[in-house]
Amino acid sequence: MEKNCDILIKGGTVFDGSGTPGVAADVAVEGKLITAVGDLADWTAREIVDVAGKAVAPGFIDAHTHDDLAVIEQPELRYKVCQGVTTVVVGNCGLSPAPLGPRQEDIAPFTIFRGKDASPGGAPRYPTFGAYLDGIKHAQPWVHVVTLVGHNTLRAAVMDDLFRPANGDEISAMQAHVEEAMSAGADGFSTGLAYPPGLPAPTEEVIALAEVTASHGGIYCTHMRDEGLGLLDSIDETLDIGRRAKLSVVISHHKCSGKVAWGLSKQTLPRIDEGAKTQEVHFDLYPYTASSTGLMADWVEEAERVMIAGSEPVPEAAGRDLAELAAEWGCTVPEAVERLHPARAIYFKMDEADLERILAHPRCMIGSDGLPGDRHPHPRLWGTFPRVLGRYVRERGVIDLATAVHKMTGLTARVFGLERRGILAPGNIADVVVFDPETVIDRADYENPVRLPDGIERVIIGGEVRYEH
Template sequence: MTDSQSSPSPADILIRDALIVDGTGAPARLGDLAIKDDRILAIGELGDCAAGRIIDARGLVLAPGFIDVHTHDDRAVLADPQMACKVSQGVTTVIVGNCGISLSPLVSSGPPPPPLDLLSPDRNEFFDSFSSYAARLEADPAAVNVAALVGHSTLRVGVMDALDRTASGKEIAAMRGLLEEALASGAIGLSTGLFYPTARAAETEEVIELSRAMAGGQGIHTTHMRDEADGVEEALEETFLIGRSAEVPVIISHHKCMGAKNYGRSHATLARIAAAMGRQDVGLDVYPYSAASTILNSELVAMSARVLVSWSTPHPELAGKPLDEIAAAWQVDVDEAIGRLSPAGGIYFVMDEADVKRILAFPNTVVGSDGLPHDRHPHPRLWGTFPRVLGRYVREDALLTLEDAVRKMSGLSARYFGLEGRGELKAGNYADLVLFDRDEVIDLATFERPDRPSAGIHRVMVNGREVWNRGATTGERPGRLLGR
């Protein structure tokens, strides 16, 4: 793959002789792609097209930049705007504010409780309004585009004096006001994390009333459901009810079936999701690993085959260590070890690979990393998700075709989240692009070494500007705040 310079012309950049996988699921084809400013100028056999810069892409796949639909990058895009953990995977857009936790609008003056502390333990790093967060992103952009959800737990923490109950009518009205202001300032919807203590006491009607702010195409509702273990099917029905009652699209976050006695239940959950899709607007995402990661939680520890500590405020030196080994070294039981380590995070080996593959192969599933960028020893999904799909589940396992995998990481994702002009390679769309080697692409991040960049990703462009080239970030920061 080489660059060459040519005389000035209608195209700024011409990518020649790539295997084009356009994000729609259509068969791959050989061709060229021309870029002008931030847009795709033309695509096809462009033999007569001249350009100021020509990239020889023979032997490489050209695809839309991947959309990471499930992230917790709210603060990372400000603290680490080069976003190497994402652009090194071919990611050009991140959806932030998932699982009910977002960096704005937080109107509380107290320290952020778990799980808000996954974004930051420092209240001063949160924003009182979504408009102030949006202004910061626009003034100090990242290498990637950002689309932002508002977290239900963030709203509750700011408005309620106690979180162990459902919200009153007055409190729902206050939360809805903050949500509507955020939607007017560019937020794309509401996320919930009903599994977490900050929102567990919320009744279904509370979420319905808030979600009604997004009716009529104003936004979407994504959810880390109330239960992903024994009560997963009941939690699905609650999710469908919220969407139907509020008349909004719902997206099931990181769909899974946790705990050994629930292995294989994805047969039933996917059947329920497929049936619901016939009645209403429903989507789902998944990450391609059989281990989860969140705050250190005894409920999750109890159902896990193995647990690694991903961070600990009182014992940062123990990040990456197995929880059972820590407990044995301290000569205490696991519950006491959790208490000594907390606040802390964990990586939980709690799913069956067969369920992960079945959910990933489901035609309407999209891909999200759910990475936690501020963990001291993060889950490898932060650095490896998208190349893992391409290397393991396309090339090695043949679970997906190359075209379908790219669709699940770009075109279908853009449709779910209402990202106009993104996710497909066609003239007029934004030039968010990734060039990769289909024979070499693979994740290299492991549970032991979770921050290793993947192999096989050659170039990444965001809005027509290169952010990753030959194994390094370029320093460019062309990302934008995206709305619906």
């Protein structure tokens, strides 16, 4: 065997992504691939990196993102790569930039694509999913991109009125778009049934589209209809869709939203386990007790506190408290919402106990749900992965390090069917992150959300060193 390689990562503790405990091992990278893992004391390399005391893991896979346009407009994706992320799943919550439709303009949640980096008038501007995938190829993003086609986008593409169920012709037209997307290379289908344009869709409409997805071996990811008091019904609906359309399902950003729903994870997790006896079901989570999406009056009501992440007519409102703004303006909160629209917000409305219970569950993957377009983004955009490793592994001991890495790598790769990623082993793509388990931590917070994390030392993507800190 050739005992030579491009990059030799020596002396670290390798967490291979399978969930098994770390072992002392060296890692050899040659070209785009990992060529050897083990005691490589007698190897030579173009570059030898000494990582004694550090952890070496497969590049992290962000199971839930809205980086759809960012991977094209800022291909280096700094806010993710600095966390060790080397693969992102886009097209979540029923929102994808293709196929193009005339109806997205000002309706939440489409406004999440309208940040400083989005095109004027909203993002979806690719006539077909194939055109969007070509756009990604052309941009050559540093990270690997896994794509979903979004139900809300599909509805906007074929329906003149989004606030009713689709009729037979419209369902056929959406099925044709799903067929096109999956044939072009999409990995699955997503819904955002909690949002105004998704909510009117009956379960049957979703199943009709999920069936086309299933015929291509795709996955179904869902921002469920209700994450509050109706959470258990929503889980039942999700499991029903997966069973009847015969495909693997992912519950997006699993949470118990609003004080009335706190503690419901004690019931949701057993319900999911019950489903998992007969079907494939997983979920993702971001490690924060505030959510973030378009600013909507109904959603404001169930939050303890609301912070503005970005507003088009009032850019200086970013980072401000909504109630304070309303007081300053001498108006009601709904009037302030009106004045700020289109806008995005951070909603404080979850409980730490639910978060930790969900995180600890073996079917839980890590997904940031970060919104890259905002002037004052939710800190999850820059902090999710280091926060899990620092706060929830080292400080709080909710899960151990090998398990945390698994939830960011091997588990996610398996759920999304990603070949040669997620496990650090010879023959796999050389996506590798080196971090210091003693210091890794997020530094982005609600007040200062744009900050590099600590402790992520080196990120290699497809054999290229893309980040050093």
